[in-house]
Amino acid sequence: MTNDSYLQDNIKTIKSRIERACHKVGRNPADITLVAVTKTIDTDIVNRSIAFGISHIGENKPQEIVRKYPLIEKDVDWHMIGHLQSNKVKMVIDKVKLIHSVDRLSVVNEIEKRAASLDKVIDILIQVNIGEESQKSGVAAAEVKALLEKVEQCQHIRVLGLMCLAPYFYDAEQVRPYFKKMKEIFDEIKAMPLQRGKIEILSMGMTNDFEVAIEEGATMIRVGTGLYGARDY
Ligand SMILES: *Cc1c(COP(=O)(O)O)cnc(C)c1O
Numbered sequence: 001m002t003n004d005s006y007l008q009d010n011i012k013t014i015k016s017r018i019e020r021a022c023h024k025v026g027r028n029p030a031d032i033t034l035v036a037v038t039k040t041i042d043t044d045i046v047n048r049s050i051a052f053g054i055s056h057i058g059e060n061k062p063q064e065i066v067r068k069y070p071l072i073e074k075d076v077d078w079h080m081i082g083h084l085q086s087n088k089v090k091m092v093i094d095k096v097k098l099i100h101s102v103d104r105l106s107v108v109n110e111i112e113k114r115a116a117s118l119d120k121v122i123d124i125l126i127q128v129n130i131g132e133e134s135q136k137s138g139v140a141a142a143e144v145k146a147l148l149e150k151v152e153q154c155q156h157i158r159v160l161g162l163m164c165l166a167p168y169f170y171d172a173e174q175v176r177p178y179f180k181k182m183k184e185i186f187d188e189i190k191a192m193p194l195q196r197g198k199i200e201i202l203s204m205g206m207t208n209d210f211e212v213a214i215e216e217g218a219t220m221i222r223v224g225t226g227l228y229g230a231r232d233y
């Protein structure tokens with residue numbers, strides 16, 4: 001059972017873990033955005049967490065965003081964090097604040113087309129497959145700039161940074177080299193002269209490894225289990 005004090009305690013614990021990680025490296029906790037990953041979690045529980053201070057929620061399936069959207073408190077920003085197929089862009093484009101998982105030109109083109117028809121500019125991150133894992137989405141590190149240059153040509157898309165789903169290790173310390181590599185790419189693209197993009201978000205770190213991600217420069221972390229408990233699929 002997910003009761004209120006369980007949720008409140010978890011939120012408090014995650015916030016103090018964020019603060020501790022920030023203090024360790026001299027960063028300001030206010031510079032870290034916490035995205036609560038609500039996949040498989042009942043909308044009732046999600047709404048209670050919003051009442052306790054959650055203001056960003058992340059879902060990994062377009063269908064779930066569509067289903068939950070009318071049931072969730074309005075005062076929250078939605079993040080599309082999962083693999084996105086071109087034919088599903090239209091389901092989420094009018095609902096989400098940020099798409100974290102852009103990794104192919106076909107998706108870029110579809111977002112541009114849909115955004116143009118809505119007369120909106122859509123904020124995105126480029127997903128990097130930093131561990132070069134075959135089962136994970138994302139562009140290879142070496143392809144980030146090429147995709148970014150394509151996105152720059154789109155009038156209705158603004159790139160705000162990068163996202164990764166790092167390889168999983170029980171010992172979070174082992175993820176550090178991957179986060180370091182992400183930060184290097186982030187700094188490289190930040191130094192590029194961009195017309196539309198504004199590189200400021202580095203989305204990395206989950207329940208198991210977000211402290212290491214923060215130490216290495218994450219500005220946005222995505223936490224599910226640490227807030228809502230183990231998922232029941
Ligand atoms: C599920 C998920 C998370 C959160 O994972 P936890 O280990 O539960 O914190 C973060 N990012 C993405 C893309 C996810 O799919």
